[in-house]
Each structure stands twice: as structure tokens, then as C-alpha cells.
Amino acid sequence: MVPQWLHQNIAKITLPTPFAVGDVNIYLIKGDALTLIDVGPKTDEALKSLSEQLTHLGYQIEDIEQVVLTHHHPDHAGLLDWLPGHIKVWAHPNAEKWLYRTERFYEQHDAFFEEMFQQAGVPKEFLPFLKKLRASLKFMCQRHLDGELNDADPFAGWKVIETLGHAQSHISLFRESDGVLIAGDHLLKHISPNPLLEPPFELIERAKPQLQLNHSLHKLKELSPSYALTGHGEDIVDVKEVIDLRLKKQHERALFVLKLIGDQQETIFTLCQKLFPKVYKTELGLTLSETVAQLDYLDSLGLVTVSNENGTLKYSCR
Numbered sequence: 001m002v003p004q005w006l007h008q009n010i011a012k013i014t015l016p017t018p019f020a021v022g023d024v025n026i027y028l029i030k031g032d033a034l035t036l037i038d039v040g041p042k043t044d045e046a047l048k049s050l051s052e053q054l055t056h057l058g059y060q061i062e063d064i065e066q067v068v069l070t071h072h073h074p075d076h077a078g079l080l081d082w083l084p085g086h087i088k089v090w091a092h093p094n095a096e097k098w099l100y101r102t103e104r105f106y107e108q109h110d111a112f113f114e115e116m117f118q119q120a121g122v123p124k125e126f127l128p129f130l131k132k133l134r135a136s137l138k139f140m141c142q143r144h145l146d147g148e149l150n151d152a153d154p155f156a157g158w159k160v161i162e163t164l165g166h167a168q169s170h171i172s173l174f175r176e177s178d179g180v181l182i183a184g185d186h187l188l189k190h191i192s193p194n195p196l197l198e199p200p201f202e203l204i205e206r207a208k209p210q211l212q213l214n215h216s217l218h219k220l221k222e223l224s225p226s227y228a229l230t231g232h233g234e235d236i237v238d239v240k241e242v243i244d245l246r247l248k249k250q251h252e253r254a255l256f257v258l259k260l261i262g263d264q265q266e267t268i269f270t271l272c273q274k275l276f277p278k279v280y281k282t283e284l285g286l287t288l289s290e291t292v293a294q295l296d297y298l299d300s301l302g303l304v305t306v307s308n309e310n311g312t313l314k315y316s317c318r
Contacts, residue, residue, distance in 0.1 A: 003028075003053045007180050012229065013053045015040035017075045018139065021232055024075045026050075027182060028057060031156050033065040036087075037173070037182055038231065041139040042078035050079070066090060068149070070184025070231060071167035072098035073136075080141035088146040090155070092162065095169035097201055100144050101137070105201075109134070112199035112206070113285075120288055121267030121312040129284045158182075161220065165213025166193040172220065179226030181239065186216060189234045192246055194286055195293040210293035211300055214250065217243050250297070257294040258303055258317060265307075265314045268292055 003011045009030035014023045018041065027037040040046040051061055062084055069077050069091035077099060080089060089099075097105055113133055117126070149155060149171055151162035158173040163186040173182040185193045195209035221243045228236035236242050260266070260274050268291050272280050275294075276287040295315055298304045304315050 002056050005030075005057070007227065007229070008178065010180070010229070011057055012235075013050065015046045015049050016043070017041050017046065018043060019075050019136070021075065023232065025229070025231055025233075026076075027229060028054070028059070028064075029156075033156065034059065034063055035156060036064050036067045038070055038076040038184070039067055039079040039083065041075045042081050042141060043139060046079055047082055068155070068173070069095060069099075069169075070172065070182065070186075071095065071170040073167055073185070074139040076184070076231065078139040078141050080143045089143065090147045090149050091145055092169040092171050093145075093148045093150065096145050096148075098140070098169065100142055101140075106134075108201050109199050116197060116206075116288070118311050119268065119308075119313045120272070120292075121269040121314075122284075122288075123269070126281075126284060133285050161216075161223070163216035163220065164207070165195050165209050165216050167196065168198050168207055168209075170216075174223055174225065179224065181220065181223070181225035181228040183220070183228045183230050183236070185231040186213070187220065187228055187236065187239070187242065187246070188230050188232055189236050189242060191233075192249065194289055196286075197289045197292060208293075208296040208300075209289070210250070210297050213293075214247060214297075217247060250294075254294045254297045254301075257291075258298055261304065261315055261317050263317070265316050267312055267314055268295065271295070271315070 003013050005011050011028045013026050013028060017024050024040055026040055029035040040050060054060060064087050066088040072095040113130055149160045153160040158175050161172040161174055163170045163172045166185045170184060170186055172184055172186055195213050200206045221240060225239045228239045230236060257271060260271055268288060272287050272291040275291055280287045299306060303318055305318055307314050
């Protein structure tokens, strides 16, 4: 794939990943500083592809002056480990703990998911899956941030928009001069991003990613972007329509979960089995996140009641 300049000095670079989501889109921006938005995973294939595509654009990796991360996930941030040390790295403050992981990070990470499995009512035979939740981090970097980006910060002609939901460090970038939005994984053309459960670390309670994601979608809609460059797949020209569709489909999915509960009392795990009968055994982390997302949403609407029985949460219709 040969990258081309588009949208006033922005070039899309598409890199391979080892993940089921497929290729990841990153963006090179010419300005006062040569900026790369996201970097791809830490794989030889991604590094080779990045180098080749930069060459087509007239640059080398050493020419990059700064990186902005839309979020901390390995397919977007991992390759930082293999980029030159002079490159400054900017991201949401919440990304730091994921980009430079300590022993305390792993302790809190594992404790959170152990408790989550207990609350979800996951049977003991699935507990070995807990070890797999670290697996993707082998494609991740171990590098500190040089600067933090917060909601509404200006950055090199762009406005930073905090868009939490898919990740607790997610930001989007909006250029008011022409309405271009760099959306990361917050808004994709053909699929909904996963509202992923992530450890709260020093916070007392976990975040509710689906509620965050919906709130962030409404924030983007108010900006009225004319065009969205996404982290995976095609660009979006009908941004408002895609946002409305995502919100509509998510609401419909939540009501489907409500029907699955019916007049029964269900755990997160039993609902996960019903929602994802073919894949929950192999993608337990993702499918539990999606199930919790819909239950959080239903709870926010007052449509379910939640009880705690010996550490396991059980859901009933109101």
C-alpha cells in the first residue's frame, strides 16, 4: 500500500497487526513538527511497513519529531519501543501507567480481573483465562510520556477531545479549520468499538466504559465533524449518521439483553454465554466487557436491579 497526502498535510499509513481487528491506521502530519498519530504494534512487520511507507512520503523514521497517541492499546502504541529516543510522546495522562508498567501495575491489573471474574460468576474452570489477559502486552512498549494531553487542550492546530470508553486514555483530535477529526478507535465506520473493562488502579470504583463511550459520542456529534479518520478501516464522511447509528444499535442491543434476563436472575457470565455462545470460551475478556457494558447501560436507565450474593453480582429486570 502506497500512502498519499490528503486533508491538508495528513497522510494515512496502514500497518499490519497480530490482532483479530486487523490492520491499524496511523497518521503522519506535516506542520511545525513532523508528527505521527499512533505508531502500531511492536512487531518486525509493522516496523518494516512503517519505514517503507515513510520512504514513499519522502521521510525516514528518524525524521519524526513527536508522537501523539489516541490511546494506549498495543496496536496503537507498542512500536514506541523501537522508535528513536529523541521523539517526544504525548498522550492522555491515563496512558502513562500502561506505557510504562511497574510491578504495582501488574498487581493491581491482576487483582482487578480476579475480582471481576468473581463478580461475573465465572466458573473455576475458566480461571486459567486470567493469565491470557496479559498476553497482548508483549506487543506493548515500556516508555514514559514526555507530555500530557487533556480535554480541550490545543495541540499544533488541533483541539484535544477526551473520548473515554474504548480505553481510559482515549483522545480524539479535531481541526476546527476544516472539521477533520482523527477519531482513533472511538468511532469506526463498520463496527462498534469494544467498551473495554480496564483496572481503575488508584481509583476506588471501576469506570463504566459504555456510558463513557456514549457520552463521548455525543461530545463529538456536537462538534459536527466533516470527516473522520479512523484507527481501523475506512474514513467516515457521514460522521453524524454513523454516530447516531452507533447509539441506536447499542440501545437496541441493551434491550435485547433485557429480554434475555426476562423473569430470571442472571449473572454476567450466564448472560455472556447467551450473547456470545460461539466465542465466549476463546474471547472471554472481550465478551465479558461487552456484557458488562450493556448491563451498566440498563442499570443507568433503571431497568435492572443488581444484588450481590457472596461476591457474585446477579441481575433482574425491574
